[in-house]
Amino acid sequence: xxxxxxMVVVVTLRGPKEVIDKIAxxxxxxxxxxxxxxxxxSLSDAVDSSxxxxxxxxxxxxxxVGITTATAGVTLFEKIRSLLGSTEKNSNVAVVDPTNxxxxxxxxxxxxxxxxxxGLFK
Amino acid sequence: MIPIIQFDPSSLTLWxxxxxxxxxxxxxxxxxxxxxxxxxADAELVDHIKSIDDxxxxxxASTIAVACWHEKRHFxxxxxxxxxxxxxxxxxxxxxxxxxxxxxxxxxxxLLVPLQSYRExxxxxxxxxxxxxxxxxxxxxxxxxxxxxxxxxMHVEASRFGDIEISGESLLEAVAHHIxxxxxxxxxxxxxxxxxxxDVPENSIVSQRYTWAYRLLIHSGLINSPGMIGDxxxxxxxxxxxxCYGALACRVWGQQQTRTESTSSFNPSERFASLVIGLRDQAxxxxxxxxxxxxxxxxxxxxxxxxxxIIEEMRADIELEEDFVTKKMSEDFLKSARTAYRDYHELRVxxxxxxxxxxxxxxxxxxYSDSTEKGVAPYVIVAASSGEVGDPPPDxxxxxxxxxxxxxxxxxxxxxxxxxSLKDQNQRVPNRKIALQSQExxxxxxxxxxxxxxLIMDGRNIRTMLGPxxxxxxxxxxxTFKINLVVDPRHAYPKGTIPxxxxxxxxxxxxxxxxxxxxxxxxxxxxxxxxxxxRLRPGFYDALRGSGYPDTTVALxxxxxxxxxxxxxxxxxxxERFVVDDTRIANLGN
Numbered sequence: 140x141x142x143x144x145x146m147v148v149v150v151t152l153r154g155p156k157e158v159i160d161k162i163a164x165x166x167x168x169x170x171x172x173x174x175x176x177x178x179x180x181s182l183s184d185a186v187d188s189s190x191x192x193x194x195x196x197x198x199x200x201x202x203x204v205g206i207t208t209a210t211a212g213v214t215l216f217e218k219i220r221s222l223l224g225s226t227e228k229n230s231n232v233a234v235v236d237p238t239n240x241x242x243x244x245x246x247x248x249x250x251x252x253x254x255x256x257x258g259l260f261k
Numbered sequence: 262m263i264p265i266i267q268f269d270p271s272s273l274t275l276w277x278x279x280x281x282x283x284x285x286x287x288x289x290x291x292x293x294x295x296x297x298x299x300x301x302a303d304a305e306l307v308d309h310i311k312s313i314d315d316x317x318x319x320x321x322a323s324t325i326a327v328a329c330w331h332e333k334r335h336f337x338x339x340x341x342x343x344x345x346x347x348x349x350x351x352x353x354x355x356x357x358x359x360x361x362x363x364x365x366x367x368x369x370x371x372l373l374v375p376l377q378s379y380r381e382x383x384x385x386x387x388x389x390x391x392x393x394x395x396x397x398x399x400x401x402x403x404x405x406x407x408x409x410x411x412x413x414x415m416h417v418e419a420s421r422f423g424d425i426e427i428s429g430e431s432l433l434e435a436v437a438h439h440i441x442x443x444x445x446x447x448x449x450x451x452x453x454x455x456x457x458x459x460d461v462p463e464n465s466i467v468s469q470r471y472t473w474a475y476r477l478l479i480h481s482g483l484i485n486s487p488g489m490i491g492d493x494x495x496x497x498x499x500x501x502x503x504x505c506y507g508a509l510a511c512r513v514w515g516q517q518q519t520r521t522e523s524t525s526s527f528n529p530s531e532r533f534a535s536l537v538i539g540l541r542d543q544a545x546x547x548x549x550x551x552x553x554x555x556x557x558x559x560x561x562x563x564x565x566x567x568x569x570x571i572i573e574e575m576r577a578d579i580e581l582e583e584d585f586v587t588k589k590m591s592e593d594f595l596k597s598a599r600t601a602y603r604d605y606h607e608l609r610v611x612x613x614x615x616x617x618x619x620x621x622x623x624x625x626x627x628x629y630s631d632s633t634e635k636g637v638a639p640y641v642i643v644a645a646s647s648g649e650v651g652d653p654p655p656d657x658x659x660x661x662x663x664x665x666x667x668x669x670x671x672x673x674x675x676x677x678x679x680x681x682s683l684k685d686q687n688q689r690v691p692n693r694k695i696a697l698q699s700q701e702x703x704x705x706x707x708x709x710x711x712x713x714x715x716l717i718m719d720g721r722n723i724r725t726m727l728g729p730x731x732x733x734x735x736x737x738x739x740x741t742f743k744i745n746l747v748v749d750p751r752h753a754y755p756k757g758t759i760p761x762x763x764x765x766x767x768x769x770x771x772x773x774x775x776x777x778x779x780x781x782x783x784x785x786x787x788x789x790x791x792x793x794x795x796r797l798r799p800g801f802y803d804a805l806r807g808s809g810y811p812d813t814t815v816a817l818x819x820x821x822x823x824x825x826x827x828x829x830x831x832x833x834x835x836x837e838r839f840v841v842d843d844t845r846i847a848n849l850g851n
Contacts, residue, residue, distance in 0.1 A: 149387040151751060156412055174383040178408035179751075182351060183715040184724045185267040185276075186335050186433065190328045190461075190767075198415050201751060203384040237384055240750040240843070 147172075148206045148259045150243065152219070153179060154232030159200035161222050162232075168218070170211025174203035203237060212256030219246045234259075263759060263767065263791070263825060264726045266295070266328050268335040268639070270345075271352045271711035272703055273605070275299075275332050276680070276726050278644045280824055282325070286769035287318030294322035298329035301635030301692055303448050310449065317769050323449055324460045330630075331441040336639040337623065337695060338436055340609050341616060342509035343578040344429040344529050349605065350582075351407050355714040356598035356706065357590065358400055362717065363742055365394040371745040372738065375720045376401040377408065378749040390747065404718050410513070414528040425473035429509060429529035436505050438471035439498070443626035444634060455493055462766040478504065481537045482544045500547045500555040502624040504540070507559045508533035510574040512567075514581045519567045526567035526574075539566045552625040572617060579613055582606055597702045598710065604699040612695055636694025640703050644680045644726050646792075648821030653681035660708045661730055663821070668813070677821050679727050680707075713738070720752030721793075728792050728823045753843045754797065759789040759825055775829035777836075788833040792823040800839035 152162065156178075163176045179199040206212045223230055223246065231247035234255065244255045266277040277295060282288050290313050297306040306326055313319035339345035355362075366372035369391050373379055379393045379401045393401070415428040425431075445454040475496055478484040483504065485497040508529045512518060519526040524535035539562045540547060547558050560570040569577065586606045590599050616623055622633045642660055650673060653659050662678035669676040683689060686700055697703060712734035715723050721731050738744045762785055765771065771784045795801060805815050828836055 149383060151384070153751075172383060174381040175405075177377050177381060177405065178412050180408055180412055181719040181723045182404065182408050182411065183271055183711075183718045185264065185269045185726065186332070186430075190265050190324060198412055198417070200412070203381050203387075205383050235751065237387060237749075237751060240753060 146207065146260070148212070149203060149237060150206070150259065151201050151203045151235045151237040152232050152246075153199055153201050153235050154246075155226070155228070155230045156198045156200045158219070158222055158226060158230060158232060159202050162202055162219060165215075165218055168211060168214050170207040171215050172205035172207075174205075177201045206256070206259065209253075209256045209260045212259060213252045216246050216250065216252035216255055220248060220250060220252065223248055263763070264724070265767070266325065266332055267726060268332040268339075269642075269707070269711070269726075270335075270339055270348050271714060272707035273336060273339060273349070273639055273697065274642050274682075274703065274707055275329075275336065275639045276642045276644050277329075278646050278726060280645050280647045280649075281767070284768050285321060287313065287315055287321065290318050291322045291325050294326045295329055298326035299641060300690065301637070303635065307448060310453075320453075320456050320460050321769060323445070323453060324457050327441045327445045327457050330444050330634060331437045333634065333637045333639065334437040334440040335433060337612075337633075337637055338433055338509070340605070340695070341575075341612055341623065342506065343511050343513060343575060344509040345433070346578060346582060346609065347511065347513045348429075351404075351718070352711065352714050353598060353602050354403055355400070355717060356710045357594035357602070358396075359595045359598065359710060359713065360593075361396055362400065363744070365397050366738075366744045367742060369394065369397075371747055372397075372717075373747045373749060374717050375404065375722075375749060375752055376717050377405045378752075380405055384749075388747070400717075410528065414530050416530050425477070426470075427473070427477075427530045427533060429511065431470070431473065432505050432508055432529050432533065434471055435474040436502060436509075439501060439505075440626055440629060440634070443498070444630035447627065447630045451490075455491060458493070462760075462763050474505065475501070478537070481541065483537065483540055483547060485548045497548065498626065499550055499552045500540075500559070502626065503552065503556040503559040504533070504536055506556075506624060507536050507563055507571045510563075510571045510578070512574065512578075514578065516577075516581075519569075524566045526569070532567075535566050536562060539563075552621055556620050556624055575613060579606075579610060582609070595710075597705050600699055601702045601706055604697050604702070608695070608697055633695070636692050636696075638686075638690050638693040638696040640682060640686055640697065640700055640707075641690075642680050642682045642704075642707060645678060646727060646822075646824040648677040648679055648823065650674050650677045650821075652676070653678050656684055657681040658684055658704065660704060661727060661733065663729075663733075665817070668817075672813075672817075674814070674817050674821075679729050679823065682707075709737075720748050721754050722752040722756070724755060724757075750843070754793045757791070758794070759791050761785060761787045761789050764789045764825070764827060773827050775832055776826045777832045778829055780829050780831070782827070782829045786830050788828040788830070788836065790826045790828065790836065792825065795826060797841050797843055798836070798839035799842055801836060804839070 159176055163173060179201050219232055231245050233242050234244045234246065235242055244258065263281065265281050268275055282292055285291055293309055294306060297309060310319050310323055313322060339349060371391055373390055376397060378384060379398060415426060417424050417426050442454065445457050475494060479486045483500055487495045489495065511529050511532055512526045523538055525531035543558055547555055550558060560572060564570045586603055621628045623629060658681060659678045660680040660682055665675040682704055687698060712730040716731055716734045735746055738746050765784045773782050773787060775782055802819055805819060806812055
């Protein structure tokens with residue numbers, strides 16, 4: 140993760156398609172900038188083999204987010220927690236550093252949003 | 262999991278890994294069964310299987326033959342169905358634009374892969390990337406839109422049999438699985454077919470992946486199931502392939518869709534659901550219908566639901582393709598890609614015209630198994646995942662390999678091949694009825710264009726039989742075209758692990774030697790590490806270099822061998838202590 144001069148923390152959120160699509164549609168949040176969503180799915184995979192087929196993989200999607208303050212981060216993460224609460228499955232959204240794909244944290248129903256957001260600004 | 266045999270839609274080729282087959286018990290018998298299945302020599306295949314004494318080997322040899330029929334059926338469905346043609350088109354849209362992408366990337370001085378990441382302005386700014394040209398952005402949008410369409414088509418639903426996926430991909434799998442099972446029964450008999458169906462690493466995955474459509478159609482009342490035979494499901498299958506083909510006849514050239522609250526002509530999952538609903542009031546008729554009658558019923562229902570029969574939908578798709586191939590594919594596009602696309606289109610037209618007159622040859626598993634299947638002949642590529650030192654046999658052409666510019670003249674182990682294809686398959690492979698004609702350009706696609714397209718569509722995050730194809734494409738962009746290639750770290754390598762029980766299943770052996778300590782490891786112990794996972798721990802490579810062997814020998818062996826490695830429990834602990842660091846993947850071994 141890299142903090143820019145304006146203290147914008149840029150992270151990528153990786154999660155189920157239905158959740159990421161809803162994040163992209165959230166009403167504007169002060170201090171939050173959202174990128175276009177992208178699929179995490181491969182388009183060029185070979186067709187599945189009948190000897191040793193792949194297990195189902197959840198369809199994941201990415202959205203990159205610019206967060207200018209910890210407070211804005213808390214607001215966003217709380218909204219995501221609320222979205223996760225409304226899905227049928229016990230899903231979560233990973234917070235990933237886009238420069239190295241390292242997972243910085245996870246947003247789930249029991250996540251402490253303040254701790255997660257402040258951790259990003261340390 | 263580890264692919265042993267697979268159909269690669271990017272070049273419409275069938276690949277099998279001869280090195281993995283060599284690791285199996287009875288590999289010679291298994292290899293011969295595969296060869297006979299590839300040639301459509303059913304009678305010889307049966308004799309061969311009967312001649313095998315070891316029951317595990319005879320079942321595995323049959324399983325490999327059946328897997329070959331499965332993959333060959335994918336070739337037919339990628340040719341004939343609108344969905345298959347759509348999946349093909351995604352590759353051609355990249356191949357045709359290859360010169361433009363290279364020229365733009367050279368102008369920019371760098372290229373980010375996968376291209377779709379250029380659509381993320383915040384991300385690009387954060388990584389300090391240069392702005393892409395308009396044409397790169399347009400290709401990025403095309404890739405993004407296609408991924409979105411495939412994503413929208415995938416519906417994972419909970420059922421009492423576990424999660425099931427309804428999508429164009431899973432319909433292709435359901436069709437191929439149906440054909441392999443039906444043909445196995447016809448060629449080997451029902452008892453052997455049951456053994457083959459059980460010759461899988463994990464039954465639940467097979468059930469979810471391949472048999473969901475039976476269960477759903479039985480549950481919807483469209484397919485009759487007289488019950489079970491042993492633990493196998495009996496079905497009256499006449500409507501099965503007609504319904505699947507109706508769903509795969511999707512409308513994906515940006516045309517106007519026909520939609521109501523409960524129906525849609527668009528993607529395969531929506532069409533499948535629409536047909537299931539639309540056919541319900543004809544359940545009694547379709548139950549007792551022949552394949553041809555069931556096909557008629559599905560066509561009539563489609564006309565009612567989507568304003569087009571399935572045949573009309575397929576014809577409309579082929580006409581749009583014809584328009585593109587004859588009028589829009591200008592000489593600015595890459596010549597080899599144009600030649601291949603024309604070859605594909607011409608075969609598609611021929612196969613479709615035959616299909617219109619004789620739908621039973623494709624939709625009736627009995628006719629397909631006994632006759633049509635024997636003439637299905639995709640080009641075949643032999644892979645050697647460990648890297649075979651030297652050149653391929655004289656009657657084979659190298660598709661993928663490496664020859665060290667400095668060392669190859671001095672050392673035998675500095676030149677090897679990972680993939681090769683039999684020359685002149687048009688002449689040497691008998692009975693090529695459903696087959697492409699331009700082997701040379703398809704092999705050029707498999708060796709050069711497909712790896713490049715995969716890289717720009719997905720970065721390194723793809724399931725492919727041979728990792729080096731991606732790494733070689735990267736190296737070519739960097740060295741030949743002098744492009745600073747940036748791989749989006751979020752798509753830096755394929756995920757996935759290989760359970761050790763899969764390795765025991767695959768090889769049919771209860772003991773293996775640890776590749777590092779040479780100690781004997783007994784089932785179920787051990788750790789199987791895939792080629793990417795090995796390269797994710799550069800400390801492991803450094804330790805190999807410090808193991809006493811000459812540096813060059815280690816470097817060449819490590820770079821050459823892209824097969825899975827097997828470790829003892831003792832070495833597992835050591836291996837897992839090496840830190841994961843993906844930044845050196847592309848440079849290891851150099």
